[in-house]
Amino acid sequence: MGPELSQHLAPPASTPEMSKLKPRCRLYLQVAAPFLAKKTAQLSQALSELGPACVLISGNNEPLETGILDSLIDRIQGAGAACLIENSIEASVELGADGVHIAADKSLYSEARNVLGESANIGVACGLVRHDAMELAELGADYVAFTSSGSQDAAAEFDALSETIAWWSEIFVVPCVAWDIAAVSRAAALAELGVDFIAPPSTIWEREDALTFLRDMDRTIGSIRREA
Numbered sequence: 001m002g003p004e005l006s007q008h009l010a011p012p013a014s015t016p017e018m019s020k021l022k023p024r025c026r027l028y029l030q031v032a033a034p035f036l037a038k039k040t041a042q043l044s045q046a047l048s049e050l051g052p053a054c055v056l057i058s059g060n061n062e063p064l065e066t067g068i069l070d071s072l073i074d075r076i077q078g079a080g081a082a083c084l085i086e087n088s089i090e091a092s093v094e095l096g097a098d099g100v101h102i103a104a105d106k107s108l109y110s111e112a113r114n115v116l117g118e119s120a121n122i123g124v125a126c127g128l129v130r131h132d133a134m135e136l137a138e139l140g141a142d143y144v145a146f147t148s149s150g151s152q153d154a155a156a157e158f159d160a161l162s163e164t165i166a167w168w169s170e171i172f173v174v175p176c177v178a179w180d181i182a183a184v185s186r187a188a189a190l191a192e193l194g195v196d197f198i199a200p201p202s203t204i205w206e207r208e209d210a211l212t213f214l215r216d217m218d219r220t221i222g223s224i225r226r227e228a
Contacts (some may be wrong), residue, residue, distance in 0.1 A: 058086035058168035147179035169194025
């Protein structure tokens with residue numbers, strides 16, 4: 001099993017000045033199962049270079065192939081990242097992953113927690129619904145993920161996401177993830193607001209310059225100092 005996500009948020013022993021700062025924002029990588037066989041080398045390089053907090057494996061509505069995933073999950077966990085499976089409690093158990101990423105549903109969360117145990121990492125996708133995020137955080141979710149609805153007014157959607165991130169980071173200690181962020185400038189803006197993790201979309205691996213893009217994003221969000 002890999003580490004709990006909360007471990008990534010614990011500030012290191014440091015000077016009094018540094019203790020006033022919130023831990024740096026980190027990457028949360030998504031990888032779609034259909035691309036795993038092609039992108040294993042790139043993902044391995046990203047793990048060693050960037051030290052992401054978590055890697056989420058999604059099926060994209062296709063079955064997860066145990067043979068491919070076993071060694072990949074070992075590699076992810078060996079790099080110190082948590083490995084989660086999207087929307088499949090059963091697959092998380094079978095593959096020895098660290099937990100699941102699921103919809104913000106109380107019954108589903110309770111099932112996942114009962115099956116996977118208290119030490120599992122269970123994150124919930126909340127869209128921009130603040131009530132759902134508060135309810136699931138109170139139940140014990142390890143993180144809440146916020147994302148825009150994907151309407152045509154991208155600027156307004158990002159403003160709404162930014163407001164939600166700022167509100168959550170100001171009030172709550174449960175980590176939050178900004179989901180499907182595909183622009184470095186937007187990742188930087190959200191890091192300034194206090195988001196704990198930035199999750200680029202899984203489609204990032206389709207780009208020829210995926211690693212260059214991820215390096216740039218990680219360097220940018222990591223350079224932002226945030227007050228605790």
